[in-house]
Amino acid sequence: MSMPVSPLAPKGGFPNLPVVDGARFAAVEAGVRYSGRTDVTLVELCPGTVIAGTFTRSKTRSAPVLDCRAKLGGASESGAAILVNSGNSNAFTGIKGVEAVRAITSETAKALSIPEARVFTASTGVIGEPLAHDRITAVIETLADTLQPNAIADAAQAIMTTDTYPKGASQQVEIDGKTVTITGIAKGSGMIAPDMATMLVYVFTDALIGFDALQSMVTQGCDSTFNCITVDSDTSTSDTLLVAATGRSGVDVTGVSSFEHALTQVMDDLAKQVVRDGEGASKFVTVNVTGAVSHADAHRVAMSIANSPLVKTAVAGEDPNWGRVVMAVGKSGAEADRDRLSIRFGDVLVAENGQVAEGYVEAEAAAHMTQDEVTISVDLGLGSDAATVFTCDLTAQYISINADYRS
Amino acid sequence: MSMPVSPLAPKGGFPNLPVVDGARFAAVEAGVRYSGRTDVTLVELCPGTVIAGTFTRSKTRSAPVLDCRAKLGGASESGAAILVNSGNSNAFTGIKGVEAVRAITSETAKALSIPEARVFTASTGVIGEPLAHDRITAVIETLADTLQPNAIADAAQAIMTTDTYPKGASQQVEIDGKTVTITGIAKGSGMIAPDMATMLVYVFTDALIGFDALQSMVTQGCDSTFNCITVDSDTSTSDTLLVAATGRSGVDVTGVSSFEHALTQVMDDLAKQVVRDGEGASKFVTVNVTGAVSHADAHRVAMSIANSPLVKTAVAGEDPNWGRVVMAVGKSGAEADRDRLSIRFGDVLVAENGQVAEGYVEAEAAAHMTQDEVTISVDLGLGSDAATVFTCDLTAQYISINADYRS
Numbered sequence: 001m002s003m004p005v006s007p008l009a010p011k012g013g014f015p016n017l018p019v020v021d022g023a024r025f026a027a028v029e030a031g032v033r034y035s036g037r038t039d040v041t042l043v044e045l046c047p048g049t050v051i052a053g054t055f056t057r058s059k060t061r062s063a064p065v066l067d068c069r070a071k072l073g074g075a076s077e078s079g080a081a082i083l084v085n086s087g088n089s090n091a092f093t094g095i096k097g098v099e100a101v102r103a104i105t106s107e108t109a110k111a112l113s114i115p116e117a118r119v120f121t122a123s124t125g126v127i128g129e130p131l132a133h134d135r136i137t138a139v140i141e142t143l144a145d146t147l148q149p150n151a152i153a154d155a156a157q158a159i160m161t162t163d164t165y166p167k168g169a170s171q172q173v174e175i176d177g178k179t180v181t182i183t184g185i186a187k188g189s190g191m192i193a194p195d196m197a198t199m200l201v202y203v204f205t206d207a208l209i210g211f212d213a214l215q216s217m218v219t220q221g222c223d224s225t226f227n228c229i230t231v232d233s234d235t236s237t238s239d240t241l242l243v244a245a246t247g248r249s250g251v252d253v254t255g256v257s258s259f260e261h262a263l264t265q266v267m268d269d270l271a272k273q274v275v276r277d278g279e280g281a282s283k284f285v286t287v288n289v290t291g292a293v294s295h296a297d298a299h300r301v302a303m304s305i306a307n308s309p310l311v312k313t314a315v316a317g318e319d320p321n322w323g324r325v326v327m328a329v330g331k332s333g334a335e336a337d338r339d340r341l342s343i344r345f346g347d348v349l350v351a352e353n354g355q356v357a358e359g360y361v362e363a364e365a366a367a368h369m370t371q372d373e374v375t376i377s378v379d380l381g382l383g384s385d386a387a388t389v390f391t392c393d394l395t396a397q398y399i400s401i402n403a404d405y406r407s
Numbered sequence: 408m409s410m411p412v413s414p415l416a417p418k419g420g421f422p423n424l425p426v427v428d429g430a431r432f433a434a435v436e437a438g439v440r441y442s443g444r445t446d447v448t449l450v451e452l453c454p455g456t457v458i459a460g461t462f463t464r465s466k467t468r469s470a471p472v473l474d475c476r477a478k479l480g481g482a483s484e485s486g487a488a489i490l491v492n493s494g495n496s497n498a499f500t501g502i503k504g505v506e507a508v509r510a511i512t513s514e515t516a517k518a519l520s521i522p523e524a525r526v527f528t529a530s531t532g533v534i535g536e537p538l539a540h541d542r543i544t545a546v547i548e549t550l551a552d553t554l555q556p557n558a559i560a561d562a563a564q565a566i567m568t569t570d571t572y573p574k575g576a577s578q579q580v581e582i583d584g585k586t587v588t589i590t591g592i593a594k595g596s597g598m599i600a601p602d603m604a605t606m607l608v609y610v611f612t613d614a615l616i617g618f619d620a621l622q623s624m625v626t627q628g629c630d631s632t633f634n635c636i637t638v639d640s641d642t643s644t645s646d647t648l649l650v651a652a653t654g655r656s657g658v659d660v661t662g663v664s665s666f667e668h669a670l671t672q673v674m675d676d677l678a679k680q681v682v683r684d685g686e687g688a689s690k691f692v693t694v695n696v697t698g699a700v701s702h703a704d705a706h707r708v709a710m711s712i713a714n715s716p717l718v719k720t721a722v723a724g725e726d727p728n729w730g731r732v733v734m735a736v737g738k739s740g741a742e743a744d745r746d747r748l749s750i751r752f753g754d755v756l757v758a759e760n761g762q763v764a765e766g767y768v769e770a771e772a773a774a775h776m777t778q779d780e781v782t783i784s785v786d787l788g789l790g791s792d793a794a795t796v797f798t799c800d801l802t803a804q805y806i807s808i809n810a811d812y813r814s
Binding site: 056058059060061089091092093094095096097126127128129130190191232233234235236307308309310313316317319322323324326327328329330331332334335336337338339341351353354355394396398399400402403404 | 500
């Protein structure tokens with residue numbers, strides 16, 4: 001299946017990502033499920049690399065997710081590796097799934113002469129079919145022999161499933177006169193409603209930092225980035241975000257806010273690229289909620305709007321159908337008072353105090369809806385807490401992708 | 408907009424509903440929004456009629472819902488009326504909405520010589536636009552003059568919006584040698600994920616019963632019928648279910664289980680007819696969840712499966728994609744253990760103990776998926792609680808209906 005690139009894809013194609021000292025990449029075609037494309041990637045990380053991460057909170061987590069989770073925070077003296085395959089998620093595969101993870105981590109550890117406890121794997125694709133792990137172990141030597149510092153674009157390509165373009169982002173920060181680099185890649189397009197993490201995201205930095213400090217930055221960054229996006233309200237069994245700090249810059253970033261800010265920027269950039277590649281998406285939608293009694297309530301209302309099929313289809317139809325926004329606020333379960341609500345599409349005030357705004361001209365709101373990027377803002381008028389969520393519209397193409405594709 | 412009748416509509420068209428003594432119906436074309444069809448209906452109920460009901464729990468409830476709610480349980484000596492318009496929901500219309508309800512109830516009370524406190528109104532259609540209530544008050548005299556005991560089919564027709572067929576159901580029970588009749592009508596097709604009630608549902612019976620006893624039967628019946636259906640996870644601002652008992656049979660049904668059973672049957676029948684008319688639906692889907700630690704957990708898992716766009720599109724594509732069922736179990740938030748799950752499509756055991764079942768033949772599950780009625784059964788393997796939810800698939804037609812129609 002070959003889909004045209006999303007109309008919302010960043011212009012200019014995959015960015016030119018600066019090399020992160022201490023990280024090397026390789027990708028090959030192993031025929032896990034797809035043919036004629038790469039589907040397995042290996043990342044080698046130098047001794048001393050600290051790895052933090054977050055994972056899906058699904059109760060039906062995949063075997064690789066459980067394995068990775070257990071390994072976070074371990075000793076970092078030796079080198080480490082990340083091995084990812086696309087085409088099969090190795091989720092809901094019982095003991096066979098555990099054996100597949102063991103076979104892959106063991107072969108990878110051997111090829112790179114590192115402990116198994118330092119090999120992090122992920123699998124993405126069909127759920128429930130046994131993973132043909134022998135196809136993966138068969139290519140590990142080749143991967144190990146072809147590792148290169150500047151091949152991150154190949155890795156971004158190899159981890160795609162229904163993605164229509166590879167996703168990458170980077171930031172560089174000057175700290176104490178030295179440059180610290182952060183680069184990251186992600187995949188994701190459908191089954192996107194992350195809960196603690198999204199799909200597959202790998203971020204690399206040459207910063208020097210301990211596990212606890214890095215994990216805290218990652219958890220916080222995730223809350224305002226990957227946990228604020230949704231394509232279709234469905235949460236994956238495989239969501240994995242790993243952030244690897246090689247330390248090679250020699251710059252200690254513990255507690256350095258410019259670094260934390262840059263890291264969050266990379267995560268934000270990748271999260272939005274996932275939304276821009278939402279299955280069938282034709283519009284990028286920002287949902288702002290203000291005036292809530294708590295952040296949790298603001299987030300709940302924003303997610304209720306962002307996940308409403310009736311709001312999403314109205315956006316697809318370029319219809320400033322604010323009645324459906326009212327409906328989504330009402331069903332969210334958050335505290336709300338109909339007669340204090342106000343709603344804007346873009347800058348156009350559509351409704352306030354529980355009714356259509358004085359002097360509202362529908363043509364003005366309709367004009368905003370014709371754009372590629374649509375903003376829906378709701379003020380609940382009750383408190384001072386706010387939240388923003390990013391999503392896309394729901395089109396007939398989402399249906400045709402998912403009525404045919406086996407994910 | 409004229410949609411073809413849903414392929415899942417009950418065969419044989421609108422049923423021949425027996426007359427309920429004490430209830431009379433009329434419908435007219437008032438031009439509220441639609442033209443060339445009836446859009447206002449009036450039901451007159453005899454003195455002594457007891458009216459129970461449930462309503463949406465949305466925080467953005469419509470003015471008529473708030474008005475009806477306040478009137479439940481009032482004195483029943485005098486006659487009563489139900490007046491419903493389609494085309495405009497009078498929701499999120501501020502003080503204008505309250506004034507519209509007042510104008511309509513006052514004119515209706517005058518025309519039928521009953522107290523305003525006994526006039527129940529409902530409005531369904533576009534949210535947020537002021538209701539042209541003068542078009543409704545202008546036809547109330549005509550409605551009052553044309554009331555007939557056997558015109559319930561006209562009422563069922565007049566309350567439709569995106570419905571492709573009118574919905575009716577009935578039951579008759581023999582109690583103490585006398586016949587008690589229950590008939591009901593409903594409308595609903597999109598924005599269906601009722602919470603305490605659904606869209607608009609009106610049930611009439613000639614049974615004799617007090618408010619508290621009737622309300623308790625209605626609340627309980629609702630839990631296993633209207634609260635167990637979903638079309639698109641979106642909850643209406645107008646959901647209203649009223650059950651009116653005229654008492655004319657002279658049969659006291661307080662605590663009579665055969666009556667309660669028959670009443671629940673009528674509600675169940677109407678609830679399923681709403682699902683069968685789900686916007687764009689091509690398949691009727693039953694989701695059974697067993698082995699849960701609580702009923703609430705079982706219901707949560709069933710709703711998570713029934714509302715998952717990826718499960719719904721797989722059903723549309725006739726794909727026995729059980730991996731998506733696993734995903735929906737995992738994201739539900741309910742207690743679940745991946746390695747105890749089993750899943751069936753129809754009678755075909757697809758997965759058990761956290762992996763694909765021994766001897767599973769996909770062609771067998773695929774054959775089940777080609778049918779009009781699909782059953783997905785999940786056993787969580789943890790406890791003894793169960794729940795069943797009814798839904799439909801998600802097709803490209805849902806998108807085209809909702810990207811164009813202003814609801």
